[in-house]
Amino acid sequence: xxxxxxxxxxxxxxxxxxxxxxxxxxxxxxxxxxxxxxxxxxxxxxxxxxxxxxxxxxxxxxxxxxxxxxxxxxxxxxxxxxxxxxxxxxxxxxxxxxxxxxxxxxxxxxxxxxxxxxxxxxxxxxxxxxxxxxxxxxxxxxxxxxxxxxxxxxxxxxxxxxxxxxxxxxxxxxxxxxxxxxxxxxxxxxxxxxxxxxxxxxxxxxxxxxxxxxxxxxxxxxxxxxxxxxxxxxxxxxxxxxxxxxxxxxxxxxxxxxxxxxxxxxxxxxxxxxxxxxxxxxxxxxxxxxxxxxxxxxxxxxxxxxxxxxxxxxxxxxxxxxxxxxxxxxxxxxxxxxxxxxxxxxxxxxxxxxx
Amino acid sequence: xxxxxxxxxxxxxxxxxxxxxxxxxxxxxxxxxxxxxxxxxxxxxxxxxxxxxxxxxxxxxxxxxxxxxxxxxxxxxxxxxxxxxxxxxxxxxxxxxxxxxxxxxxxxxxxxxxxxxxxxxxxxxxxxxxxxxxxxxxxxxxxxxxxxxxxxxxxxxxxxxxxxxxxxxxxxxxxxxxxxxxxxxxxxxxxxxxxxxxxxxxxxxxxxxxxxxxxxxxxxxxxxxxxxxxxxxxxxxxxxxxxxxxxxxxxxxxxxxxxxxxxxxxxxxxxxxxxxxxxxxxxxxxxxxxxxxxxxxxxxxxxxxxxxxxxxxxxxxxxxxxx
Numbered sequence: 094x095x096x097x098x099x100x101x102x103x104x105x106x107x108x109x110x111x112x113x114x115x116x117x118x119x120x121x122x123x124x125x126x127x128x129x130x131x132x133x134x135x136x137x138x139x140x141x142x143x144x145x146x147x148x149x150x151x152x153x154x155x156x157x158x159x160x161x162x163x164x165x166x167x168x169x170x171x172x173x174x175x176x177x178x179x180x181x182x183x184x185x186x187x188x189x190x191x192x193x194x195x196x197x198x199x200x201x202x203x204x205x206x207x208x209x210x211x212x213x214x215x216x217x218x219x220x221x222x223x224x225x226x227x228x229x230x231x232x233x234x235x236x237x238x239x240x241x242x243x244x245x246x247x248x249x250x251x252x253x254x255x256x257x258x259x260x261x262x263x264x265x266x267x268x269x270x271x272x273x274x275x276x277x278x279x280x281x282x283x284x285x286x287x288x289x290x291x292x293x294x295x296x297x298x299x300x301x302x303x304x305x306x307x308x309x310x311x312x313x314x315x316x317x318x319x320x321x322x323x324x325x326x327x328x329x330x331x332x333x334x335x336x337x338x339x340x341x342x343x344x345x346x347x348x349x350x351x352x353x354x355x356x357x358x359x360x361x362x363x364x365x366x367x368x369x370x371x372x373x374x375x376x377x378x379x380x381x382x383x384x385x386x387x388x389x390x391x392x393x394x395x396x397x398x399x400x401x402x403x404x405x406x407x408x409x410x411x412x413x414x415x416x417x418x419x420x421x422x423x424x425x426x427x428x429x430x431x432x433x434x435x436x437x438x439x440x441x442x443x444x445x446x447x448x
Numbered sequence: 449x450x451x452x453x454x455x456x457x458x459x460x461x462x463x464x465x466x467x468x469x470x471x472x473x474x475x476x477x478x479x480x481x482x483x484x485x486x487x488x489x490x491x492x493x494x495x496x497x498x499x500x501x502x503x504x505x506x507x508x509x510x511x512x513x514x515x516x517x518x519x520x521x522x523x524x525x526x527x528x529x530x531x532x533x534x535x536x537x538x539x540x541x542x543x544x545x546x547x548x549x550x551x552x553x554x555x556x557x558x559x560x561x562x563x564x565x566x567x568x569x570x571x572x573x574x575x576x577x578x579x580x581x582x583x584x585x586x587x588x589x590x591x592x593x594x595x596x597x598x599x600x601x602x603x604x605x606x607x608x609x610x611x612x613x614x615x616x617x618x619x620x621x622x623x624x625x626x627x628x629x630x631x632x633x634x635x636x637x638x639x640x641x642x643x644x645x646x647x648x649x650x651x652x653x654x655x656x657x658x659x660x661x662x663x664x665x666x667x668x669x670x671x672x673x674x675x676x677x678x679x680x681x682x683x684x685x686x687x688x689x690x691x692x693x694x695x696x697x698x699x700x701x702x703x704x705x706x707x708x709x710x711x712x713x714x715x716x717x718x719x720x721x722x723x724x725x726x727x728x729x730x731x732x733x734x735x736x737x738x739x740x741x742x743x744x745x746x747x748x749x750x751x752x753x754x755x756x757x758x759x760x761x762x763x764x765x766x767x768x769x770x771x
Contacts, residue, residue: 276464276465276468277468279465279468280465280468280469280471280472281472282704283465283469283746283749283750283753284469284472284473284742284745284746284749285704285707285708285711285745285746285748285749286704286708287707287708287709287711287712287723288707288708288711288723288726288741288742288745289476289742291711291726291727291730292476292477292726292730292738292742293476295730295731295733296476296477374591378593378594381593381595382593382594382595382712385595385712386712386715386727387731388730401595401596401599404596404599405599405716407602407606410599410602410603410606411603411606411607417596417599417600420593420596420599420600423593423596424591424592424593424596425591427590427591427593428587428588428590428591431587431590431591432587435587
């Protein structure tokens with residue numbers, strides 16, 4: 094069935110583009126250590142807010158040359174009281190591919206030094222400029238993307254089992270249990286979700302390791318989303334539980350939990366797939382919003398949201414527009430997820446005409 | 449008479465929900481390791497008597513159930529305590545809630561005015577290039593992170609100087625005439641409304657299009673067409689009312705989404721609304737303020753849903769029959 098869906102997705106022009114874009118993004122994120130010229134924490138304090146490196150392929154004599162770049166030097170302009178960056182034209186730094194640079198562990202396992210693209214040791218290659226600490230924005234986008242683009246999926250993997258079981262039990266048992274369980278879910282849904290999100294994130298104790306914080310944010314995202322999902326599952330279970338095969342299972346004495354898990358919940362599979370693809374983007378957006386406010390992923394870790402935190406200052410958005418790139422990446426990946434989600438819905442629900 | 453009975457029944461149903469919401473939010477906050485009076489004690493301008501009064505009002509030395517009871521009782525009486533700077537919480541809320549309501553109701557009004565006709569048009573012109581282009585545009589609208597869009601608009605405002613940067617009123621607001629005040633506010637509202645409008649328009653237009661397509665596919669529409677009724681009569685008299693009913697239910701959800709979306713937008717535009725209040729309160733760990741604004745957010749959401757349900761009872765006779 095999965096293969097079938099995929100071929101249908103591939104045949105749609107827009108969805109195909111979306112799939113390719115997401116594929117490229119995830120590929121780049123997986124091999125981030127190798128593709129990025131620098132490691133996540135590499136910083137050159139003398140190079141704060143450096144604009145993107147300019148790469149030349151034609152040298153000063155007008156001849157074609159190996160691609161090279163110049164370093165920037167910082168200058169303080171006495172008249173306008175501004176810090177300015179000028180190209181240091183005295184020394185060329187050639188761009189090198191598959192050459193040695195900062196050491197890292199490939200896929201977290203194999204120690205390596207070669208990077209896909211880098212320059213010589215005293216040269217600096219900042220493809221998308223640097224941030225306030227002189228860290229390479231391009232490299233941090235790759236490492237930050239790992240967090241931003243997986244946190245939604247992880248939250249879904251926590252939330253869906255909870256929602257399925259909760260909705261399943263509530264719908265199958267019915268009566269008082271159903272009423273109590275649904276009132277509780279409605280209570281959670283009645284609190285504006287973003288308010289709940291920031292409150293839960295703010296009561297996280299300080300001084301956690303970044304992994305702990307990451308996992309807790311996953312949990313919080315899941316905690317907010319499960320109620321709405323459970324309600325829909327319950328509605329579906331209500332209509333499924335009177336089917337003949339459920340009665341058959343009851344008559345041979347299967348336990349209630351077994352009936353719910355083995356016989357009823359599998360019937361909701363296509364809905365679950367649709368709901369999952371449609372809700373990934375909203376979790377990506379929630380995480381980035383949370384980190385943008387400074388309540389999500391914390392420095393020195395990167396996420397697309399917390400990289401955009403610097404865009405809260407006017408001077409940054411006016412004079413350092415390269416700091417806005419993570420925002421465009423969030424936009425592109427959310428758009429791609431939405432397009433794919435829409436197509437999957439159309440394929441799984443032949444009645445739907447929302448094409 | 450019948451209708452009024454249903455409405456009253458529906459209003460009574462919200463009371464247990466309110467109690468439940470207050471319980472959930474109370475326990476989330478109270479079970480966190482933050483001392484609710486820490487900020488208040490640190491503030492030198494707050495007298496020890498005020499702190500003592502707060503301690504006895506919150507009953508901090510008693511078991512948590514009693515604390516909840518005390519808190520709930522004073523909440524009903526309208527006594528919400530003091531903020532960490534010593535101001536009255538109720539005063540703060542009174543300033544901020546109308547602003548958020550103004551923002552959200554403006555956005556809802558505009559999205560309905562624009563989104564419903566666009567949804568109908570899209571459905572009527574199904575699978576034409578108009579429909580395709582609109583679908584692409586709405587996809588784009590749905591994918592922009594609200595805070596990022598807000599930042600871009602701020603950049604636009606700074607560069608062109610056409611719009612004021614942040615806030616709701618200019619510094620000379622008090623000196624302006626009535627119309628001057630009106631236009632000043634409107635001028636400040638343009639950018640935040642644009643952000644929220646763009647984001648919520650997409651969802652509304654798609655929903656309306658979907659509903660309309662479903663309705664246009666139904667038997668009674670085919671029958672109306674077979675009778676030889678004009679296309680306009682079929683769409684506006686027969687299809688529209690039925691396609692619009694589910695949208696009213698959606699009104700409640702839209703309001704909920706807007707309350708959440710508005711928080712980030714308010715934050716970026718420095719708009720004096722409830723969302724920014726709760727954000728500031730959270731960052732300063734001002735527990736009284738957090739509790740009260742969380743509760744008010746929930747109350748607003750529940751009331752929004754209530755209004756949507758009541759509207760639905762009035763417009764859709766089938767709901768009355770089913771109850």
